[in-house]
Amino acid sequence: MPRVGVLAVQGDFLEHRQALRRLGIDAPEIRLPKQLDEIDGLIIPGGESTTIAQLIDIYGFRDVLRQKAREGMAIWGTCAGMIVVADRLTDRRPEPLRLMDIEVSRNAFGRQVDSFEADIDFQEIEGEPFHCVFIRAPVVNRVGESVKVLAALDDGRPIAVRQGRMLATAFHPELTDDSRIHDLFVRMVEERD
Numbered sequence: 001m002p003r004v005g006v007l008a009v010q011g012d013f014l015e016h017r018q019a020l021r022r023l024g025i026d027a028p029e030i031r032l033p034k035q036l037d038e039i040d041g042l043i044i045p046g047g048e049s050t051t052i053a054q055l056i057d058i059y060g061f062r063d064v065l066r067q068k069a070r071e072g073m074a075i076w077g078t079c080a081g082m083i084v085v086a087d088r089l090t091d092r093r094p095e096p097l098r099l100m101d102i103e104v105s106r107n108a109f110g111r112q113v114d115s116f117e118a119d120i121d122f123q124e125i126e127g128e129p130f131h132c133v134f135i136r137a138p139v140v141n142r143v144g145e146s147v148k149v150l151a152a153l154d155d156g157r158p159i160a161v162r163q164g165r166m167l168a169t170a171f172h173p174e175l176t177d178d179s180r181i182h183d184l185f186v187r188m189v190e191e192r193d
């Protein structure tokens with residue numbers, strides 16, 4: 001069974017675990033850095049990115065996570081998780097982990113469209129467009145050369161990106177019944193060379 005865990009310091013980690021359970025995977029809740037030795041892939045969920053980043057530091061995850069990413073651990077950040085894995089933010093806080101070569105803006109959709117849903121074409125998954133749920137979502141402003149855009153808004157701004165074994169989505173696939181992006185991530189975890 002692919003060894004996928006969900007960072008469980010804050011945010012909607014339970015929903016990710018449920019989505020993985022639909023794929024037959026019992027994903028542990030990762031609460032301490034030493035648990036990272038037991039997994040090959042980690043999901044950093046949505047929630048509140050300044051809180052998640054603070055707890056990452058308080059529990060001593062920062063250096064270990066950066067080291068694990070260098071060693072090839074697959075990592076997927078959703079929403080607040082996308083903010084946490086970014087290299088650069090247009091916001092002053094939080095201090096991101098600098099894992100993916102992307103620049104991200106928090107709360108990119110203003111008050112009136114704090115939350116919205118849209119069907120968007122998504123590379124690397126089969127079938128119809130993905131129903132994306134955005135909740136006070138971030139957006140990607142810039143991507144580095146080694147980053148592939150998997151999905152973008154009509155105005156061209158990316159909302160899903162992949163760089164090697166790292167994935168980031170601005171929306172919440174764990175809040176829908178569609179497991180195709182979880183399935184993509186599990187395949188990324190299994191692709192370990």
Ligand code: GLN
Pocket residue numbers: 045046047048049050078079080081083106107135136137138
């Ligand atoms: N707006 C939140 C933040 O900046 C992210 C929202 C979410 O994860 N749904 O941390």
